[in-house]
Amino acid sequence: MPDLASERVDHRFKALPPDAEGLTVGELAAQRRNLFTGGFTTPVLALSAESVAHNLRLLEEYAERHGLAFAPHGKTSMAPQLFDRQIAHGAWGITAAVPHQVRVYRAHGVARIFLANEVVDPVALRWIAAELDADPGFRLVCYVDSVRGAELMDQALTEAGARRALDVVVELGAGDGARTGARTEADCAAVADAVAATRTLRLVGVAGYEGEVPDGDPERVRAWLRRLTALAAGFDKAGRFGADVEEIVVSAGGSAWFDAVAEVFADLPGLSRPVLKLLRSGAYVSHDDGQYREKTPFNRIPEEGALQPAFRLWSQVVSRPTGAQAFTNAGKRDAAHDLHLPEAQVVRDARTGAIRPADGITVTGLSDQHAWVRTEEGAELEVGDWVGMGLSHPCTSFDKWQLIPLVEADGTVVDYIRTFF
Numbered sequence: 001m002p003d004l005a006s007e008r009v010d011h012r013f014k015a016l017p018p019d020a021e022g023l024t025v026g027e028l029a030a031q032r033r034n035l036f037t038g039g040f041t042t043p044v045l046a047l048s049a050e051s052v053a054h055n056l057r058l059l060e061e062y063a064e065r066h067g068l069a070f071a072p073h074g075k076t077s078m079a080p081q082l083f084d085r086q087i088a089h090g091a092w093g094i095t096a097a098v099p100h101q102v103r104v105y106r107a108h109g110v111a112r113i114f115l116a117n118e119v120v121d122p123v124a125l126r127w128i129a130a131e132l133d134a135d136p137g138f139r140l141v142c143y144v145d146s147v148r149g150a151e152l153m154d155q156a157l158t159e160a161g162a163r164r165a166l167d168v169v170v171e172l173g174a175g176d177g178a179r180t181g182a183r184t185e186a187d188c189a190a191v192a193d194a195v196a197a198t199r200t201l202r203l204v205g206v207a208g209y210e211g212e213v214p215d216g217d218p219e220r221v222r223a224w225l226r227r228l229t230a231l232a233a234g235f236d237k238a239g240r241f242g243a244d245v246e247e248i249v250v251s252a253g254g255s256a257w258f259d260a261v262a263e264v265f266a267d268l269p270g271l272s273r274p275v276l277k278l279l280r281s282g283a284y285v286s287h288d289d290g291q292y293r294e295k296t297p298f299n300r301i302p303e304e305g306a307l308q309p310a311f312r313l314w315s316q317v318v319s320r321p322t323g324a325q326a327f328t329n330a331g332k333r334d335a336a337h338d339l340h341l342p343e344a345q346v347v348r349d350a351r352t353g354a355i356r357p358a359d360g361i362t363v364t365g366l367s368d369q370h371a372w373v374r375t376e377e378g379a380e381l382e383v384g385d386w387v388g389m390g391l392s393h394p395c396t397s398f399d400k401w402q403l404i405p406l407v408e409a410d411g412t413v414v415d416y417i418r419t420f421f
Contacts, residue, residue: 001107001108001109002107002108004025004080004081004418005024005025005026005029006024006025006026007024007025007418008022008023008024008025009021009022009023009024009025009028009403010022012402013402013403014043014044014334014401014402014403015040015041015042015043015044015045015405016028016040016041016403017033017038017039017040017041018039018041019039020039025403025416025418028416029413029414029415029416032412032413032414033412033413034410034411034412034413035314035405035407035411035412035413036314036348036353036386036411037353037411038413040405042314042315042316042329042330042386043313043314043315043316043328043329043330043334043335044313044314044405045311045312045313045314045334045397045400045401045404045405046311046312046313046314046404046405046406046407047286047310047311047404047405047406047407047417048308048309048310048311048312048406048407048408048409049406049407049408049414049415050308050408050409051286051287051308051309051310052082052085052285052286052310052406054307054308055284055285055286055287055307055308055310056085056086056089056285057089058284058305058306058307059072059089059281059284060089060090060091061305062258062262062304062305063090063279064090065304066262066265066266067265067266067277068253068261068262068265068277068278068279069092069276069277069278069279070086070090070091070092070278070279070280070281071091071092071093071094071095071112071113071114071251071278071279071280072086072091072094072095072280072281072282072284072285073094073095073096073097073116073254073280073281073282073283074094074095074096074101074105074282075095075096075097075101075282075395076282076283076285076286076394076395076398077282077285077286077394077398077417077419078101078104078398078399078419078420078421079398079404079417079418079419079420080104080105080108080109080110080418080420081415081417081418082285082417083105083108083110084108086285087110092112092276092278093110093111093112093113093114093139094110094112094113094114095113095114095115095116095280095282096113096114096115096116096117097115097116097117098117099115099119099121099124099127099128102115102128102140103127104420106131106138111137111138111139112138112139112140113138113139113140113141114140114141114251114278114280115140115141115142115143116143116207116209116251116280117142117143117180118142118143118144118145118146118149118153118171118180119142119143119153120149120152120153120156121156122152122155122156122159125153125156125157125160125166126156126159126160128140128142128166129156129157129160129161129162129163129164129166130160132162132164132166133162133163133164139167140166140167141167141168141169141204141205141249142166142167142168142169143168143169143170143171143180143207144168144169144170144171144191144194144195144201145170145171145173145180145181145182145191146182146191147190147191147193147194149191150168150191150194150195150197150198150201151194153166153168153198153200153201154197154198154199154200154201157200157201158199158200162200165199165200165201165202166200166201166202167202167204167249168195168201168202168203168204169203169204169205169206169207169249169251170182170188170191170192170195170203170205170206170207170231170235171206171207171208172185172188172206172207172208172224172227172228172231173208173212174208174209174210174211174212174213174214174224175212175213175214175224176214177214178212178213178214179209179212181208181209185227185231185234188206188231192235192240196240202242202244202245203235203240203241203242203245204241204245204247204248204249205232205241205248205249205250205251205276206228206231206232206235206249206250206251207228207249207250207251207252207278208224208228208251208252209252209254210224210225210252210253210254210257210260210261211254211255211256211257216257218260221257221260222260222263222264225252225260225261225264225265226264228250228252228264229250229264229265229267229268229269232248232250232268232271232275233268233269233271236248236271236272241272241273245273246273246274247273247274247275247276248271248272248273248274248275248276249275249276249278250265250268250275250276250277250278251276251277251278251279251280252265252279252280253278253279253280253281254280254281254282254283255281255282255283255284255292255295255296256292256295256296256297257297258279258281258297259297259300259301260297261279262279265277282394282395283394283395284296284307285310285394286309286310286311286394286397286398287307287308287309287310287394288309288311288336288390288391288392288393288394288397289309289311289343289345289390289391289392290339290340290343290390290391290392290393291339291340291392291393292307292392292393292394293309293392309390311390311391311394311397312345312388312389312390312391313330313334313335313342313388313389313390313391313397314348314386314387314388314389315328315329315330315334315371315386315387315389316328316329316350316384316385316386316387317373317381317382317383317384317385317386317387318370318383319383320381320382320383323375323377324374324375324376324377325372325373325374325375326361326373326375326381327370327371327372327373328370328371328373328387329369329370329371330342330366330369330370330371330389331366331367331368331369331370331371332366332367332368332369333368333369333400334369334400334401335366335371335389335391335397335400336391336392336393336394336395336396336397336400337366337396338393338396339392339393339396340392340393341363341364341365341366341392342363342366342371342389342390342391342392343363343389343390343391343392344358344361344362344363344373344387344388344389345357345358345388345389345390346358346387346388347361347380347381347385347386347387347388348385348386348387348388349385350382350383350384350385350386351384355388356380358387358388359379359380360375360376360377360378360379361373361374361375361376361379361381361387362374362375362376363389371387371389373387398419398421399419399421401419402418402419403416403417403418403419404416404417404419405417
């Protein structure tokens with residue numbers, strides 16, 4: 001398993017202090033430099049140590065309280081250090097979307113992986129078969145959503161000489177016009193029949209993603225989730241799960257509707273064997289200041305807690321051409337921008353180091369390497385000031401940075417989070 005702390009700091013990693021060149025990540029972290037005075041260059045993305053710790057605890061407690069197992073989606077961060085902390089906080093395993101992500105997880109020792117996609121690439125399936133055969137302690141559960149997919153998986157695994165059957169769950173689509181998944185219960189039954197006709201696949205449950213329910217609202221999302229749990233019960237009643245299946249997997253849950261998942265899964269009737277009720281929400285670890293600030297279920301259930309946004313992108317004012325316009329040195333290469341523009345939140349005064357609210361300051365656009373900033377009359381902002389921005393959408397924030405400072409509230413950098421996109 002790679003030792004991330006032994007990796008050398010160099011030009012590959014944006015914003016890190018030039019005078020840290022040649023140090024290991026562990027050595028640099030041990031210096032506990034200050035983000036603002038320790039030699040970091042702008043723009044620099046920071047992850048709040050306190051908010052990450054809070055969010056990890058909150059979802060651990062939520063899952064425990066509602067009787068859910070948890071396999072947070074690792075595509076959000078692709079950060080093995082965060083995977084380790086999620087598992088330490090009770091996660092059953094980590095969810096992946098594509099085989100490359102599974103390879104990253106395995107290289108860093110993740111023992112249980114939920115692959116929320118159908119895999120039909122024979123090269124990837126040969127690698128999966130070899131990985132399963134080499135490690136009896138490794139468990140992988142994979143989607144299947146078509147008869148043809150089951151045939152292709154079986155063909156590749158048979159040709160690979162797989163000794164262990166690959167555990168699969170039938171994916172129920174979220175409706176017409178949604179993303180992947182078998183559209184009807186009859187389609188799901190046909191997929192299950194195709195799995196049963198193989199020796200290389202083992203049906204262990206059902207799954208899907210409620211975030212794709214068309215025109216999703218509480219009523220429609222819960223109706224689809226009830227279809228999913230009824231499908232599991234119907235498969236069980238029909239004897240579709242083999243005698244060697246010790247637990248039935250029922251999985252759903254993105255970051256916008258996990259309260260509905262908890263509610264409907266709680267009503268799942270007793271089946272012939274234990275049920276692994278597997279939640280897959282991934283964005284919670286960093287949360288955000290946009291998409292998930294608006295959509296988090298904790299807005300509907302405030303009595304159960306609140307997530308904290310952990311990202312702040314610091315950029316520096318490099319031009320102030322007019323009293324109404326400024327430009328900072330962070331752009332599309334640095335900031336998530338697929339859902340919302342960054343939100344100017346605070347300003348660190350270049351003269352005094354004091355931090356104040358970013359009153360009257362608005363990010364109106366992004367170029368590749370610049371943020372366009374509008375300033376209202378009376379707004380305090382000059383060349384050299386640092387602007388701290390909140391970001392929307394964790395998945396497209398993490399992927400722009402390979403090594404992210406983990407920063408305490410006073411600016412002390414206590415660690416560096418390595419990503420593998």
